[in-house]
Amino acid sequence: MSISPGSTTDRGLEGVVALESRICDIDGSVGHLVYAGYEIDDLARNSTFEDVVYLLWHGELPSRDARQDLSGQLRRTRTVPPSIVDLIDSAPSTASPMAVLRTAVSALGHEDAEVDDPSPEANRRKAIRLAARMPTIVAAISRAQAGKSPLAPHPDLSMAANFLYMLDGRVPGPKAERIFDACLILHAEHGLNASTFAGRVIAATMADMYGAITGAIAALKGPLHGGANLKVKEMLDEIRASGQDVEAYVMGKLARKERIMGFGHRVYKTIDPRATFLREMLSELSAEQGDMSWLDMSSTLMTVMGREKNLHPNVDFFSASVYALLGISGGLFTPIFAMSRVAGWSAHLLEQWDGNRLIRPRAAYVGPANRKISG
Amino acid sequence: MSISPGSTTDRGLEGVVALESRICDIDGSVGHLVYAGYEIDDLARNSTFEDVVYLLWHGELPSRDARQDLSGQLRRTRTVPPSIVDLIDSAPSTASPMAVLRTAVSALGHEDAEVDDPSPEANRRKAIRLAARMPTIVAAISRAQAGKSPLAPHPDLSMAANFLYMLDGRVPGPKAERIFDACLILHAEHGLNASTFAGRVIAATMADMYGAITGAIAALKGPLHGGANLKVKEMLDEIRASGQDVEAYVMGKLARKERIMGFGHRVYKTIDPRATFLREMLSELSAEQGDMSWLDMSSTLMTVMGREKNLHPNVDFFSASVYALLGISGGLFTPIFAMSRVAGWSAHLLEQWDGNRLIRPRAAYVGPANRKISG
Numbered sequence: 001m002s003i004s005p006g007s008t009t010d011r012g013l014e015g016v017v018a019l020e021s022r023i024c025d026i027d028g029s030v031g032h033l034v035y036a037g038y039e040i041d042d043l044a045r046n047s048t049f050e051d052v053v054y055l056l057w058h059g060e061l062p063s064r065d066a067r068q069d070l071s072g073q074l075r076r077t078r079t080v081p082p083s084i085v086d087l088i089d090s091a092p093s094t095a096s097p098m099a100v101l102r103t104a105v106s107a108l109g110h111e112d113a114e115v116d117d118p119s120p121e122a123n124r125r126k127a128i129r130l131a132a133r134m135p136t137i138v139a140a141i142s143r144a145q146a147g148k149s150p151l152a153p154h155p156d157l158s159m160a161a162n163f164l165y166m167l168d169g170r171v172p173g174p175k176a177e178r179i180f181d182a183c184l185i186l187h188a189e190h191g192l193n194a195s196t197f198a199g200r201v202i203a204a205t206m207a208d209m210y211g212a213i214t215g216a217i218a219a220l221k222g223p224l225h226g227g228a229n230l231k232v233k234e235m236l237d238e239i240r241a242s243g244q245d246v247e248a249y250v251m252g253k254l255a256r257k258e259r260i261m262g263f264g265h266r267v268y269k270t271i272d273p274r275a276t277f278l279r280e281m282l283s284e285l286s287a288e289q290g291d292m293s294w295l296d297m298s299s300t301l302m303t304v305m306g307r308e309k310n311l312h313p314n315v316d317f318f319s320a321s322v323y324a325l326l327g328i329s330g331g332l333f334t335p336i337f338a339m340s341r342v343a344g345w346s347a348h349l350l351e352q353w354d355g356n357r358l359i360r361p362r363a364a365y366v367g368p369a370n371r372k373i374s375g
Numbered sequence: 376m377s378i379s380p381g382s383t384t385d386r387g388l389e390g391v392v393a394l395e396s397r398i399c400d401i402d403g404s405v406g407h408l409v410y411a412g413y414e415i416d417d418l419a420r421n422s423t424f425e426d427v428v429y430l431l432w433h434g435e436l437p438s439r440d441a442r443q444d445l446s447g448q449l450r451r452t453r454t455v456p457p458s459i460v461d462l463i464d465s466a467p468s469t470a471s472p473m474a475v476l477r478t479a480v481s482a483l484g485h486e487d488a489e490v491d492d493p494s495p496e497a498n499r500r501k502a503i504r505l506a507a508r509m510p511t512i513v514a515a516i517s518r519a520q521a522g523k524s525p526l527a528p529h530p531d532l533s534m535a536a537n538f539l540y541m542l543d544g545r546v547p548g549p550k551a552e553r554i555f556d557a558c559l560i561l562h563a564e565h566g567l568n569a570s571t572f573a574g575r576v577i578a579a580t581m582a583d584m585y586g587a588i589t590g591a592i593a594a595l596k597g598p599l600h601g602g603a604n605l606k607v608k609e610m611l612d613e614i615r616a617s618g619q620d621v622e623a624y625v626m627g628k629l630a631r632k633e634r635i636m637g638f639g640h641r642v643y644k645t646i647d648p649r650a651t652f653l654r655e656m657l658s659e660l661s662a663e664q665g666d667m668s669w670l671d672m673s674s675t676l677m678t679v680m681g682r683e684k685n686l687h688p689n690v691d692f693f694s695a696s697v698y699a700l701l702g703i704s705g706g707l708f709t710p711i712f713a714m715s716r717v718a719g720w721s722a723h724l725l726e727q728w729d730g731n732r733l734i735r736p737r738a739a740y741v742g743p744a745n746r747k748i749s750g
Contacts, residue, residue: 011732012579012732012733012734012735013388013391013393013734013735013736014735014736015736015737016388016391016736016737017736017737017738017739018388018736018737018738019738019739020738020739020740020741021738021739021740021741021742022740022741022742022743023738023742024738024740025740025742025744026740034740034744036742036743036746037742037743037744037745037746038746038747038748039747042747042748043748046748046749047748059742059743061748083465086465087462087482090458090461091482091485092485092486094485094488095484095485095486096490096491099481099484099485099490099583099585099586100485102481102586102589103478103481103482103484103485106474106477106478106481106589106593107462107466107478109470109474109478110466110467110469110470110474110475110478111467111470113469115471115474116471191737191738192735192736192737192738193735194576194577194579194580194733194734194735195580197576197734197735197736198573198576198577198590201569201572201573201576201594202569202573202590202593202594202597203597204387204569204597204599205569205570205594205595205596205597205598205599205600205601206597206598206599207593207594207595207596207597207600208474208596210474211474211477211592211593211594211596211597212593214477214481214589214590214593215573215577215589215590215593215594217586218481218577218582218586218587218589218590219576219577219580219582219586219590220580220582221580221582221583221586222577222578222579222580222581222582222586223580223581224579224580224581224733225580225582225733226580266733266735357386357387358387358569358599358600358641359387359388359569359572360387360388360389360567360568360569360572360641361388361389361390361391361392361393361567361572362390362391362392362393362566362567363392363393363394363395363396363398363399363566363567364392364394364395364396365395365396365397365399365400365401365409366395366396366397367396367397367398367400367411367412367434368397368411368412368434369400369409369412370412371411371412371413372413372414372417373413373417373418373421373422373436374421
């Protein structure tokens with residue numbers, strides 16, 4: 001098989017248009033991220049994660065009735081079956097939280113009587129159950145790895161507040177809830193990234209939604225995809241532990257040609273709009289908690305990287321500090337990304353199944369030919 | 376974002392070259408399927424599944440020493456951890472075997488100390504463990520769903536014979552072993568199909584091998600991908616149960632414009648070379664077992680479909696009858712496909728990681744623009 005001119009071989013399909021979508025528009029050259037027509041900044045300031053979930057699934061923000069309806073359904077379905085709690089409790093403590101999340105979501109499919117019903121109505125109900133239960137699973141994994149039994153979801157709280165509550169049993173204050181809710185909004189969707197694409201490739205075989213989300217979680221686990229804010233956190237921890245001056249640390253790293261985590265983005269050539277918003281949140285949270293250390297460290301890093309490398313911070317850079325101030329451990333950063341992104345993943349699956357077509361590119365064969373075992 | 380001319384939007388990336396590969400060449404116009412330079416017919420006649428596993432991973436057939444070495448490693452690592460047996464035993468009997476296989480393979484990653492070691496050596500060792508253990512998992516699922524406890528793998532048998540042994544505790548005769556071994560060879564690899572592509576998309580994030588294989592299993596579960604031979608079996612069972620003449624059944628179906636399963640292929644425009652070989656095997660097995668009913672039924676179907684629709688049988692068409700004669704239940708057909716295809720999947724993952732690049736096409740945004748929540 002010869003490779004035709006203009007083929008995309010070995011370019012990772014970069015720039016190739018795989019499908020049309022009504023979910024998310026990204027213009028990296030001007031720093032725009034838009035969910036179904038709404039700028040991310042507008043959504044983060046003026047809506048809730050539940051509203052954004054509705055927007056991604058339906059293409060419209062909810063009416064007051066629709067908001068109440070979805071919110072009620074999400075609250076009522078948060079509890080996971082006991083078999084899933086057992087699975088999480090019996091996972092080895094050495095297992096990565098993302099691997100346990102992947103297994104638990106796959107197993108959740110065993111218990112869903114509608115799992116193999118491909119109707120749009122059944123798929124919307126499954127999307128609600130998945131979005132409602134993934135935070136419960138993530139919180140249970142967090143507690144299991146600390147040797148603690150899981151906490152039952154709180155029926156009166158928003159998704160953001162309930163998740164923070166399930167981590168340590170304390171209902172968060174309004175500022176923490178608001179900021180964590182915004183973090184969920186910021187991570188809910190980002191076009192045809194690797195995990196979303198993996199989910200759509202799986203879904204296009206008419207596989208079930210649990211399988212497609214399981215595959216998306218598997219992809220998000222990859223260090224080139226979901227793990228970046230954890231790496232930022234590790235870097236910030238390293239700076240704190242070293243007691244070094246931040247500027248000296250960065251200059252040393254740059255001199256040794258080592259990478260500074262949380263700067264630059266494959267898509268955004270200017271500032272990532274999510275980073276701008278998160279920096280503001282970090283500033284508010286720092287003031288409220290009377291701990292300016294994360295903000296100061298981040299600001300210095302940002303200044304030095306802008307001056308030395310002309311690189312802007314990305315969403316991962318500030319979310320690491322925000323999560324640290326919210327008391328969330330680094331091991332949960334990627335699982336939290338997943339429980340937010342499941343909103344976007346499921347929106348893409350619903351879109352894929354609405355006029356489905358198998359996704360199957362070609363490989364150009366470049367190996368040996370005409371071999372024979374015996375002649 | 377406008378859609379550029381010649382874009383592949385809504386065509387499922389059909390015909391787009393996503394990458395170069397040295398693993399498999401398919402020329403559907405002449406009915407060629409070639410693994411690393413060897414025709415599938417040559418491999419099915421003159422090699423074993425273990426040899427093909429080696430070929431797919433290394434690009435060469437094994438030397439005598441290498442064959443012994445790989446075969447020994449595969450035999451020694453067949454046993455799965457007790458936690459996986461528990462997981463299979465506790466899965467609801469209503470869960471699909473493919474869903475349980477997906478969960479079990481994901482959970483297998485929790486127990487592998489090398490899971491997050493991305494070195495080629497560690498990945499080769501993981502590929503061996505996965506190929507060795509998936510048959511054990513599939514057999515355990517089969518027995519659990521029949522209310523039976525699993526059988527320990529037999530250390531002296533080939534992969535094909537051991538799998539048949541683990542189903543019912545009887546060591547198969549040489550003819551059954553040989554034919555099932557050939558079935559594993561025929562299903563081991565098929566280029567950049569949907570499950571393999573899903574696995575590579577996941578792997579390209581540098582996710583772990585268990586995650587990538589889990590995603591591939593999720594895709595294979597889809598009715599548009601892995602479930603076709605089960606549908607053939609259901610059709611054959613329906614014909615038998617109806618007591619109808621085969622030709623009358625087909626003509627009736629065609630008159631009602633209903634689909635006959637197991638004919639035609641997206642890739643092969645002439646006869647699928649795997650079908651030719653399997654028909655010969657079906658004929659041998661039928662003679663040995665003194666049961667010509669499956670062969671007769673299949674031959675009539677083939678004749679009528681050729682005459683009426685000019686359509687050729689595909690690999691799924693004859694494998695359904697072969698598996699039926701081997702006493703394998705329909706629910707295991709797709710899991711068996713997976714435990715064979717893991718050879719090809721893992722070969723593609725090793726290839727992906729050798730010079731990895733993120734696989735990330737674009738979506739063309741076609742939704743609303745410039746919406747504002749307030750203001």
